[in-house]
Amino acid sequence: MTFTLDSTRTQILAQPDAAPRFLIGVDGGGTGTRVKLADLQGKVLGLGDAGPSALGQGAEQAWRHIQQAVEAAAAQAGLATLAPIDCAIGLGLSGAGVPSQAAEFLARQPGYAALALDNDGFTTVLGAHAGQPGAVVASGTGSVGEVLRRDGSRGVAGGWGWIAGDEGSGAWLGLKAIRHACQAMDGRVPASPLAQAVWAVAGSTTEAMLAWGAVAGQHAYASLAPLVFDCVGSDPVAAGFVAEAVFELEKLALALDPEASLPLALCGSIAVRLAPEFSAALRARCVAPLGDSADGGLHLVRGLLQRTVN
Structure with missing residues (x-):
């Protein structure tokens, strides 16, 4: 130990x-x-x-x-x-x-x-x-980055909760998806495949979406994340959300270990799914948990x- x-x-x-x-x-x-x-x-x-x-x-x-x-x-x-x-x-x-x-x-x-x-x-x-020194970028329902340094000290980046932060997480992707669907329902943006997929889950009327949002919590929003991934090939909006998630998780890794001297593990369903999209320099540091x-x-x-x- x-x-x-x-x-x-x-x-x-x-x-x-x-x-x-x-x-x-x-x-x-x-x-x-x-x-x-x-x-x-x-x-x-x-x-x-x-x-x-x-x-x-x-x-x-x-x-x-x-x-x-x-x-x-x-x-x-x-x-x-x-x-x-x-x-x-x-x-x-x-x-x-x-x-x-x-x-x-x-x-x-x-x-x-x-x-x-x-x-x-x-x-x-x-x-x-x-128990050895290393860093982790974890993204599932929420997201956080943590590091155990060689001197025994610890560091944290992110982890501010699904409302204020958790960038690059499932709940974060779900929030972005529901906001896009709301704007599409208003006619502020086109009704993309992602918006239509969200409507199929949260409701296709203003009243239904308001009712869904009134009781939805972190887990409910995270349950919308698979819709974003499903629509990447057909919807530039969904592809943009995924690219932004990659960018946010790479920021966590950089904040944890600016010198890139420690092994990095990617954990959680979202981080693992996004792993192939990370930069070559970051992937080179990654180790299997x-x-x-x-x-x-x-x-x-x-x-x-x-x-x-x-």
Whole structure:
């Protein structure tokens, strides 16, 4: 383990004298939750999936889906029951960098022996580079860039949330698509194939689109991103949105590592899909991720336990 836990970013809880027998790594975002259950040496015993656990969608929902995913992982591992006190859990959750959201989440923790909470961008870095220095540009429902430098310091670019930022993400593409469809409905721009594809999902009347937008959240907007990709070949507007997404994600990579000295992993469905469109210089730095954000959660909590022992 080459990184150290930074208490100004990683939230830590530990119960005195607890002796966990299992490790849990959690990757939680706006679309879903993935869990890996491992032994104390990090050998994965079971996997579990559940609904979203981004903290911006509420701490109660986050814990409910995390626990569902943990139960599924335990069942796959052949464990009839898995008490929180027997586990140390490392969580990489979207929204963990917002103090109020993190505090509410931690206040509801169901009794794990040890807990380490950080944002899903950092656990993605840990998983992608197996705890070694490196950078990650992650783009799925949201987007963020994170780096672990050789001196152990950390850096973040982006990750401002799907309304103010998350450029190059699925939700960002969806927002651009819905805005284009609204303008087309008004007659401000031509009714392109992308606009028509959005109308087929969100409604083909003003009233229907307003009703869709009134209840749509991050996940709903991100669900429109595939429409943008589907229309690239027939719609210059969609092609322009994709080109802009590439440009925004390259900006994240440059901000993280201006000297381009660290390996870079591209993670998340959108980043992986856009990878062939990146510049040759950026592609030359790219490496295949060694693990995912749930693996990073395992790295995170193993680092906590090692620090506690030492």
